[in-house]
Amino acid sequence: MSENSQRPILGVSAVVFHQGKVLLVKRGKNPGRGLWSLPGGKVEFGETVRTGALREVLEETDVRVQIGKLVGIYDIVTDDAHFVIACFTAVASKPTIKVGGDADDAAFFGVDELKNFALAPNTLQAIEDAQGLIQI
Numbered sequence: 001m002s003e004n005s006q007r008p009i010l011g012v013s014a015v016v017f018h019q020g021k022v023l024l025v026k027r028g029k030n031p032g033r034g035l036w037s038l039p040g041g042k043v044e045f046g047e048t049v050r051t052g053a054l055r056e057v058l059e060e061t062d063v064r065v066q067i068g069k070l071v072g073i074y075d076i077v078t079d080d081a082h083f084v085i086a087c088f089t090a091v092a093s094k095p096t097i098k099v100g101g102d103a104d105d106a107a108f109f110g111v112d113e114l115k116n117f118a119l120a121p122n123t124l125q126a127i128e129d130a131q132g133l134i135q136i
Contacts (some may be wrong), residue, residue, distance in 0.1 A: 008075075011085040012053040013040025015130035016065050018092035021108035022127055025060050027120065028104035031081065037120035039063075040085065040129075041102065049086045057090065061099035064094035071130045074122040087126045089134045 016023035017039055024036045039060045047089040050067050055122040057065050068089035099106050109117075111127060 008082045008084045010043045011040055012043055012056060012082050013038040013051050013085055013087045013126065014053045014065060014067065014090040015071060015087065015127050016057060016061075016063060016090040017130075017134060018095040018108055022061060022091050023057075023092065023097075023106065023108050024117075024123075025099075025103040026105035026113075027102060029102045031076075031078070031083075032120045034042050034104075034118065035120040036114075036117045037123050038087065039103070039106070040087075050088065053054050053086075053088050053090070056101075058105040060099070061106045062096070062098035062100060063092050063106075065090040065130060066093055069133045071126055071133060074089075074126060076121045085122070087122075087130070089130045091134070 025032050025038055025039050027035050039057045043049055053067055057063055071087040071089055074085045075114045099105050
């Protein structure tokens with residue numbers, strides 16, 4: 001393990017709601033290739049976590065959002081990396097999806113549809129946590 005891989009990596013994500021559904025992306029790259037997750041990624045140098053969340057949603061889905069409340073801070077720890085992810089609520093103001101960035105696919109789903117999905121760690125927990133913070 002290199003010195004950099006021994007330090008947590010700051011990431012962001014957003015639970016994006018539209019008409020009672022939540023936006024998920026199918027990851028096209030590792031970590032988590034092939035898993036469905038919230039749109040998100042690494043925070044860039046000089047970028048606030050809120051700005052990073054807006055950027056990541058836009059890059060991966062082209063969906064315009066309004067960032068809301070902090071849902072929580074979630075850790076993903078593997079043998080190779082430690083990600084610390086700040087997750088926010090968001091509401092889609094332009095819900096038309098155009099897949100890009102690190103995503104292979106993206107769509108809005110009802111929460112009840114997610115039981116049989118291969119989800120990235122903390123995805124369902126973050127969605128459940130966000131539901132209590134926003135009226136959908």
